[in-house]
Amino acid sequence: MVLAIGDEEGAVETVPRMQTTAGRLARLGFADGARAERLLDELGPEAVGDVALLDSLVGAADPDLALTSLNRLAERDPSVLGALRSDPGLRDRLLGVFGVSAALGDHVVRHPEHRRLLEGEAAARRPSQEELRTDLLLAVGAEPDEPGPRARDASTETLSALRVAYRGRLLHLAARDVIGEASLAEVTAELSALAGAALEAGLAVARSEHPEAAGVRLAVIGMGKCGARELNYISDVDVIFVAEPGEDAGEGADETQAVRLATRLAQGMMRACSATTPEGALWEVDAALRPEGKAGPLVRTLASHQAYYRRWAKTWEFQALLKARPVAGDPGLGGRYVAAMNEMVWQAATREKFVEDVQAMRRRVEAHVRVEEAERQIKLGPGGLRDIEFAVQLLQLVHGRLDPMLRRRATLPALAALSRGGYVGRDDAKALAEAYSFLRQVEHLIQLHRLRRTHVVPEGEGDLRRLGRGLGMTSDPVGEFTTRWRRHAMEARRLHEKLFYRPLLQAVARLPESEDRLSTAAAQARLEALGYTDPAGALRHISALTSGVSRRAAIQRTLLPVMLGWFADAPDPDAGLLGFRQVSDKLGATAWYLRLLRDETAVAARLARLLGTSRYATGLLMHAPEAVAMLGSDTELEPRRPEALLSEARTVVGRHPHQAETAVAAVRALRRKELFRTAVADLDGIIDIERVGQTLSHLNDVTIQAALDAAIAKVEMERRTPLGTRFAVIAMGRLGGLECSYGSDADVMFVHEPLPEVPEKEATDAAHAVANELRRLLALPAPDPPLTVDPDLRPEGRQGPLVRTLASYAAYYGRWSSPWEAQALLRARFCAGDAGLGVALLHLADPLRYPPEGVSDAAVLQIRKLKARMEAERLPRGADPTLHTKLGRGGLSDVEWVAQLIQLRHAGRLPSLRTTRTLQALRAAVAEKLLDPADEAVLAEAWCFASRIRDAIVLVKGRAADSIPADVRERALIARALGYPPEGSEDFMNDYLRVTRRARTVVERVFYGD
Known part of the structure; x- marks a missing residue:
């Protein structure tokens, strides 16, 4: 058996069904070729061989969705297949709609007679507003020609009939939209007209409920997109109600009574449109834009509206009135309302702080966007529809007072008028119009799928594919759609920031174009004189700060001129201004x-x-x-107590008991903030280098403890049993010595001790799982500086077990340990986990690191040889030994090995030497008369200077390095960070060479001598 299939060019192939049909269908665009084959079979042999039908399906945005809806419809109405064969227009329209809208597919399946709306020549014709009004009024049993027509009643049947008729018209419009028979402007205008017709029908239903209000005049004023005739497929319909006594009520009629009766009509109309029925609801009718918002009366007289706007209205309310248009009810009263409001709208720009109010309103709107949706929000997010609309509306309101040509309700006509009037450059206007049109089309496709009010671009590949294909992208719909969307959003954002503040800046500057150029050149010269190496780039940053959508204009007016001087006083003015722009963006x-x-x-x-x-x-x-807030005082920059940090970190972990990754990410965010606090305190001289090391080490302890809590919880959850062993982390190296720098790894050892009732193998497996999970969690990609957990100082190094029991440690150290391991244990310190177990391991290590009789002469010789070999072999190739802060002459390693050798020799009999910290060990050696005070001063100065330089390198460059850079500019920046004056780079180098040279002399005598 064979199946005829059209290929991508429309040709027909004959292929063995059992061999290639499903694959061929998949290549043609079906996501599930096998399912598509089955559904085609279910349509019958004529459908299987219908190349035109298959071509239309393949041309749909989502062929699988289109075929599914077609099958469901064919089950209800088998005649549809014959109709599709005889009417190509019906086939393209119906399958086009089915391919973008599951909701309209459901509607046609429920109401198969509505597919006839897409047949014949009438299907391509755009209905008039009166035709739509008549259609929906008849659906609720009202006579269109009667003044104030009334519907049958407000029954569920009546309201369902309204929804069925409305969706039939929506189907007719969507069909013309998806195959390109209607432009975007025609689609939005027809949607607005259809909404007006539905409001009219809803008002007829309300009149049937309240015959006592027959003589009251009620006008429904469309606001927002409905008023501007640019409505989207699914949206709240914004309205304002205005009422008057009937014309036959006579002069002096009771306005209060008229408003009361009109309020009943308005409420009934809103219910008629918003109520849920078996056919669903139409949309919410939103009257929150009325005077005083939801707190104000639903209906007012025209005089009451005028009084409110003259005395009480806020700036945003005049901005909203830009779109006001009568859409239902009494057209004469509606026309009078709009005319009266227009007089005030076009004078609103003269209000005090009008422009600032509009800008603040946009910021408030943007601030309420959910963070997780901001980048996918095509309406409210950066570069979204609101960016374009607010920019256009602000320009209209500022310039439209004197230029009536700008007084347009809809965005694209207003933008075109702004371009024609010279208020917006032609290229900018073209780019904004293209972005706006694209985003509106995307918005329509998103909403059509389920007929739901949403403005968030979906994340699923299938959804993105449907969007791309719906926009005519076929080769790579997902990639092409994403690229175009991001490009349009970026351009819309850029132009929004460029235009949104321009009226204010031009009004303040009042400079002709030639003078503006001169001032720009003068500004560049001034910036260059201040020390900016890229004055043109600095000007771009200044421009972005002054014209952005955030509060950067206010910052520029009050602070930026002063801050430019402060940046100039800093080591890197250009980086300072760039960073300020980035922080201000945040x-x-x-x-x-x-x-x-x-x-x-x-x-x-x-x-x-x-x-x-x-x-x-x-x-x-x-x-x-948000850490900017801590810059207010030195007290805020004081390091926090480790106990307080640990309590906060554990609270954070406790909020995510079953989400270890989330918990540790939150802990790392806390660490990030504390790293910033420490860095600022360090650079400002609030804490010295010893406190920097202690603070960073305690912060790492807290981070490891919190991550360990999360790791244990996860392992216990995965194993569905308590851990069964005690577990501790022992800090080693710089972490153990409370001497961490900004770029330090966390050197550690892991120890565990099985609980009495738990087999050792089971406990060891659990302990290994915890150790590995701890390392994994802290190694996950994150925006904070990494904390690498390095267990290589454990017995046997990388070749040894990751975790050992106390007994295993005791056996190893008792039999196999070497002098370097005893030396490494001098820095061992309990870090995290079970404190009792950690202390037990330290007690076990004490005889090794503090030998009662001191280390032997042979061991001392071995240590000295190891140090000499390290100096010869571990220094990186090409590194200048005089500039390497760690392994170079007189650097950190030199000083630390002196202190550690003294400890190995004497700490067994002198408890004062039992410390993990280098400087404390040197001070104790002086107190015990083992080291000359002058030598201690030289060594301590060298150690502190080298440590400060290592930290300064990280702070300045943003990455760790052990050597002072050879680059003159980088070296100057580090010198400035260390407190040297702008011309002090050479002094910095001379000081370091002098200090380390003196330290090396002491090392040669104390470490290598007798």
């Missing part, structure tokens, strides 16, 4: 941020110095911008 719409910078000059000055000094701190701030 926090510009946050009220406290602007208030803090405006009211607390010290904060702004500290921020400028910080951003112009440290890429590391700037990077932290990018991902924790």
Whole structure:
């Protein structure tokens, strides 16, 4: 048996059904070729051989969805297949709709007679507004020609009939839309007309409920997109109600009674449209744009409206009135209302702080977008429809007072008028119009799928594929759609930021174009004189800060001129200005941020110095911008107590008991904030290098403990049993010595001790699982600086077990340990987990690291040889030994090995030497008369200087390095971060070489001598 299939070019192939049909269908565009084959078979042999039918299915946005709806319809109405063969227009329209809208497919299956709306020449004709009105009024049993027509009643049957008729018209429009028989402007205008017709029908239903209101005049004013004739497929319909006594009521008629009766009509109309029936609801009728919003009366007289807007209305309310248009009810009263409002709308720009109010309104709208949806929100998110609409409306309101040509309700006609009038450049207007049209088409396709009110681009590949194909993209619908969407959004955002503040800036500047160019050149010269290496780039940042959609305009007016000078005083002015722009992008719409910078000059000055000094701190701030708030005082920058940090970290972990990754991500966010606090305190000299090391080490302890809690919880959950063993983490290396730098790994050892009733194998497996999970959680990609857990200092190094029991440690150290391991244990310190177990391991290690009789002469010789070999072999190739802060001459390693050798020799009999910290060990050696005070001072100075340089390298460059850079500019930036003046780079180098040279002399005598 064979199946005839049209290929991508429309040709027909004959292929063996059992061999290739499903695959061929998949290649043609069906997501599930086998299912498509089955559904085609169910349609019958004539459908199977109908190449035109298959071509129309393949041309649909979602062929699988189209075929599914067609099968369901054919079950209800088998005649549809013959109709499709005889009417190509019906076939394209019906399958086109089925391919984008599952909801309209459901509707046609429920009401198969509605497919006839897509047949013949009438299917391509655009209905008039009166035709739509008549159709929907007849659906509810009202006579269209009667003044104030009344429906049959407000029964469920009547309301369902309204919805069926409405969706039939929606089907007719969507069919013309998806195959390109209607333009975007025609689609939105017809949707607006259809909404007006539905409101008219709803009002007729309300009149049938309230015959006592027959003489009252009620006008329904469309607002928003309905008023502007740019409605989308599924949207709330914004309205305002205005009422008057009937014409036959005579002069002095009771307005209060008229408003009361009109309110009943308005409420009845809203229910008629919004109520849920077996056929669903139409949409919500939203009257919240009325005077006083939801707190105000639903209906007012025209005089009451005028009084409110003259005295009480806010700026945004005049902006909303730009779109006002009579859409239902009494057209004469509606016309009078709009005429009266227009007089006030076009004078609104003269109000005090009008432009600032409009800008603030846009910021408030943007601030309420859900963070997780912001990048996919095509309406309210950055580069979305609201960006374009607000920019256009602000320009209209500012310039339309004097230029009546700008007084258009709809966005695209208004944008075209702005372009023609020279208020927007032609290229900018073209780009905005293209972005707006694209986003509106995407919005329509998203909403058509389920007939739901949404403006969020879906994430699923199938949904994105349907969107891309619905927009005519066939080769790579997902990739092409995503690329075009992002490009349009970025361009819309850029132009929004460019235009949204322009009326204000032009009004303030009042400069002709030639003078503006001169001032730009002068500004570049001024910036260059201040020390900016890229004055043109600096000007771009300044422009972005002054014309952005956040509160950057206010910052520019009050702070930016001063901050430019502060940036110039920092080591890297260009980086400072760039960082300030980035932080402002993050926090510009946050009220406290602007208030803090405006009211607390010290904060702004500290921020400028910080951003112009440290890429590391700037990077932290990018991902924790709220940390700006801690710059207000030195007290805020004091390191927090480890106990308080641990309590907060454990609380964070406790909020996610079954989500270890989420819990640790939150802990790392806390660590990120504390790293920023430490970096600022370090750069400002609030804490010295010893406290920096302690603070960073305690922070790492807290992070490891919190991650360990999460790891244990996850392992117990996965194993469905308690852990069965005690577990502890022992800090080693710089972490154990409380001497961590910003770029330090966490050197650790793991120990566990099975509970009495638990087999050792089971306990060991659990302990290994915890150790591995701890390392995995802390290694997950994240925006914070990494904390690498390194267990290589354990017995046997990488070749040894990751976790051992106490007994295993005791056996190893008792038999196999070497002098370097005893030396490494000098830094061993309990870090996290079971404190009792950790202390037990340290007690076990004490005889090894603090030998009662001191290390033997042979061991000392071995240690000295190891140190000499390390100096010769571990220094990176090409590294200058005089500039390597860790392994170079007089560097960290030199000083630390001196202290550790003294400890190995004497700590067994002198408890004061039993410390994991280098400087404390040197001080104790002086107190015990084992080291000359002058030598201790030289060694301590070298150790502190090298440690500060290592930290400064990370702070300035944003990444760790052990050598002082050879690049002159980088070296100068590090010198500035260390407190040297702008011309002090050479002094910095001379100081370091002098200090380390003196330290090396001491090392040669104390470490290598007798």
